[in-house]
Amino acid sequence: MSKFQFPESIKSRPVYGTLKARPGKYHLMIADAEGAEAILHLHEQDAGLMAKAHIIYIPKGSNLGERLRAIRPAQYYEGPTYEAAASRIERVLEATHMGTQIYLTGTEGLMGQAMRACMNAGIPHTAIQTEHRGSVARRMQCVHCKGITEDVETDPFECSHCGLNLFVRDHYSRRLAAFQGVCIDAEDPGNVPEKVELYK
Amino acid sequence: MTIQFNKETFRDDYSFKNSDWAIQRFPFPFHEDSYMYSVNMEQHRGGPAGSVYEKRFDVDEHYISEMEDRAMVLADDPLRCQSLPHMTLAGWDLLELIMVSKSEDYPDLFELHREGDIWRWINKPMGIDDTFTFLDETTLPYGPMEYITRQTQGDFCVLDQRDDNLWMDAGMVTTQADWSLDFDIGMNFFEWHAPVPLAHEKGIFKRALKFLLNIQQGAPARRLNWTMTVNPLLDTSPENYHKWGIQKTTLTPENIGAKQHLRVELQSFFRLPRSNALVFPIRCYLIAFQDIVKSPKWGRRLHRVIRDLPEELATYKGFIDNRPMMLDFLSKYDDGLPTSPGVFPDNETEPALQK
Incomplete structure (x- = not known):
């Protein structure tokens, strides 16, 4: 069984259900x-x-x-x-x-x-x-360089495009199909907390 | 009065400065000695003569320099101005609203001459004299929303109304309090407000949306919002946060009066006639702490508000780390005397500082 209960979150975060067979052509x-x-x-x-x-x-x-x-x-x-x-x-x-x-x-x-x-x-x-179903990895957009990093499993993570250390926000854009990543050490350069697996 | 436009910057050497006139008319956002979220809407039908509430689109001494700053932001990042394809008509609505309002409210600065669809727009402060065909995009150098908002202070969100919701489907956003149009475009009212703490639970957004959906043509509304910014930086965008975030750590007890700014948004809401969209201008005003405390009432009140603000809000507004230093500074301007109700400074009637 690979279903995961996502914790309560903010209103822009998608909520997933359970697929039901519906009548259709x-x-x-x-x-x-x-x-x-x-x-x-x-x-x-x-x-x-x-x-x-x-x-x-x-x-x-x-x-x-x-x-x-x-x-x-x-x-x-x-x-x-x-x-x-x-x-x-x-x-x-x-x-x-x-x-x-x-x-x-x-x-x-x-x-x-x-x-x-x-x-x-x-x-x-x-x-x-x-x-x-399956992995809880997220698709993240770097708000700074706009690059998308696929399958992000830790918070913080490194942007695969510009290399900044980003923290994972729950804020989600359907248009970009991505969550938002924001620089974590902007106010204290170099002070990057240890990576933690998402939801752990 | 004739406005003397400042030559100033909102970046690098930060030469931005408010004149005594601008300080007097600053839209101080606290009507009492404490603050909590509220819908706090009122009609936007003028206000005291000379106040920022008087005109539909306030023009002040910072106009030219703010427009120069906007042009620089857009040159660096064109994604700050976007309009989804179905929003062009709303852009024309907005252009009309601003041109008509400004030419009526500031006839010495702006002129609009209309002969059928052929419009001539004169913006004297910016040296613009353009003739174009209304509703024909090919006759303007930019799309209609971008054209007019490159000439109007404040950010602009143009909201489509459908499914009993408002959708952030177009905007010009270069003076934002740390939110990204590029990320939020296409979101509905609840989604783009999702990161705001406490207010969802208090039902603020449900009530605000209900109010906004019912705004009628010719009956605009307004409210104030506020945050804190170190240095008079207009472009506090998330896009550039990795560059400006560090400035928050440059406050010292010696420079805080000059460097720490209260940032106030005069938000207004106008129904647009053809598109039935809602335009949401967010006009940013900045004032240094040392200028706020020139009014004894504002000094007393700001100290009490910042001191008693819930931690979540100080965190969300990004000044939790600097709050102790802010309070050290502000407490010198609070003698414990009562303050008069309302937002105006009441300098004639409020007692001078007793310490």
Whole structure:
């Protein structure tokens, strides 16, 4: 079981739920890593979904792809990274019609970026189901250089672009699909607290 | 009166200075000897003659220098001014509101001549005389929001109204109290206020939103907000925090009167006619501690407010570390006498400092 209870937080922080099979003409499921388990759970709820489902999966080193294939979705794609899958996702969203259900599951970075793609395609974020599974790593934007650092697991962390030491804020932008990282030693240069694993 | 525009800087050598006129009319934000968040809205329909509340868009001695500072910020970081594609009409609404207001309120400084869609705008202090076609972006050197807010003091957030919420979908933000337009653009009212402590729990934002959603054309509102800034630095952005944050550590008991500034935002809210958007100008006024305490009432009151402020607020406003030094300075200007109600200095009637 890879579900994590996020602590209470501020209003801009996304809140994730549990995917539920909903009636629809077409079911677009985008997942990474352990997100596959949430899709398998959807299949348990309603196996009929899969005849109208398109699964886009980024394994990130997990071996759950075979099990997803085995539930026989109408369309199945596996890609190495979100970036690699991005243009495909945009193309699929372009062609979606009323009555499409969207399910996003896995890491926050995957859900955030896929949600942004959905919003850019005109789908309101409130109409999209999400379920967090797997790593609690975050996708962070450095507020100073604007560079994105993927899969941040500690607070503070070093910006992968400009190298500043950043602390992890809960403030979240759906448009950037990222949390905000802010210089931690601006008022006392060099005084950087020891890295702590997120939520520990 | 004719305004004498200062030649001054808000960075590097910090030559910014308030004249006696500017000190007298400073929008002191505390109407009593303590402070807690409140919705504190009032109608924005003028105020005492000469006060910052009198005109729809106050123009003061810092105008030219503030606009020069804004141009420098934008040259360094164009992301400080952004407008999502559906907000262009609201930008034209804003341009109209400012041009009409300024030309009516300051006819000696600004002129607007309209012949149908052909508009001529004259901004004498900045030496601008432009003719353009209203609603035709190709006739202006920038988008309409950017064009007019490069000529108007204060930050501007242009908020789209939909789904019973307000959305930060456009803005010109170069004099902000440590928040990022580039990060917050596209957020709704609760989301962009998410980092503010205590106020959500007190229901402040729910009530404020309800009020703002109902603002009507021709009935603008206003409120004050405040924080603290070391040095008269307008651009206290998170983007540049790694550069300016260190300045907070340069206060000493000797320089605090000159270096520590109270930063006040005169926030106003106008409904825009075509787009039904809401424009939210956030005008920043700075004053050095040594100038505040020239008014005995303000000196007494500021000491009491800062002394009694809850720790969360002093932390959020970024001066928790400097609070003891601030209190050492301010306590010299508090003799314990009562203060008159209201924000004005009442220098004629308030007793002189008794110590």
